[in-house]
Amino acid sequence: MDAADLTLSFISPDGGRLTRDLSGGEVRLHARSEQGDQAVALLPASAAEAREVGAALMRLARELKSARVQVPATEHASALAAAALGEGWRDARYRQRGPGEPQLLVAGLTGDEQARVEALGAGVTFARELVSAPGNVLNPVTLAREARTLEALGVDVDVWDGDDVAARGMNLLAAVAAGSAAGPRLIRATLPARGEAHTVVALVGKGITFDTGGYSIKTAAGMATMKSDMGGAAAVLGAMRSLAALRDLIPDGVEVRAYVAAAENMVGPHAMRPGDVYRAANGLHVEITNTDAEGRLVLADTLTVACEEGATELVDLATLTGVKVSALGNDIAALFSSDETLTARLKAAARDAGEHVWELPLHQPYLKSYRKGTIADLKNSDMQPAGGSIKAALFLAQFVTRPWAHLDIAGNADREEVATGWGVGTLVEYVLAR
Structure with missing residues (x-):
């Protein structure tokens, strides 16, 4: 040697x-x-x-x-x-x-320890390469193609295009993607359970492969890093990459599904506008007040579909709100949850993975501002940054019917222009301890 x-x-x-x-x-x-x-x-x-x-x-x-x-x-x-x-x-x-x-x-390192380190490393690297890829390389179509590479590891991958998305009533996802020539994709990657499935864990990722802000357009400086707005999608796909290599460690009866809502938020003749109203997959109508609050829209439809398809618990990851960075910085993710047991498991998983989360409250009165001054059931933003991360989480909560947790990872997905793969470790530890 x-x-x-x-x-x-x-x-x-x-x-x-x-x-x-x-x-x-x-x-x-x-x-x-x-x-x-x-x-x-x-x-x-x-x-x-x-x-x-x-x-x-x-x-x-x-x-x-x-x-x-x-x-x-x-x-x-x-x-x-x-x-x-x-x-x-x-x-x-x-x-x-x-x-x-x-x-x-x-x-x-024992043989098992080395295998686990290598599996985690492969998943983190997969996530980092996705986040690091420029917008002209990675779009909803090519992200779906990358997800299909997991099939070689025994992961079942299904991809829905624009027609499929429309047929499922996912009009919020379709609206966000309407300004892009690539159109939307809904990616579902599944690791089937050993034996009869009694638990279906859904890992849901925001996959905005580039975010201009739409007609509520970002500044040049604010747009410069928006190729990383799919950090949540990268994390759930990276976790599936790791879990595929460690599938013998997943408890019997636990099925794991990753759902990725992929879109580019662009401007164009068909792009959504402030004031437009769309019917979500669960039947609620949403008025668009800010086209740059698009992540919660694609997640809303995807969380609905995951619940309809039998998820027993859900964890979503999204680079969702800039005010999360103001509150917690780039090292700590904001955790919101509807279930105390799920919260405890996620905190333990993050600790074991060496990642950091901090729980913030789902303070219900804050949702009132999303119901005032609108002709629809909800608007997607009240245009006020105060409490913005909490209000975004409360918006998502309207689209879940199972125990659910939301990790706002804005600022976590890249650091000093280097993709981190943040969240892969937490999700892997969470599933293996399930």
């Missing part, structure tokens, strides 16, 4: 000058030589600290242009390896000479 370019060693806090001012989770370059570079870190005391070490180590490896990185055994090897693999990823598909990913060698 070739020698490592960069080797990490764990040292005790009393390591003299080596540990001077060295904090938990930090990696420090100790020595350089022709035989390879040496780095040191304190032995991680928790999975969270191990993730910090893994990410810091790969940042150092990238700085040193290391091709092979060796890590000794630790109690939290899985967490360290997963974080290191995630930090080492960069999308090199559109560079003539893209940066290579360092090869990671982590001692102490």
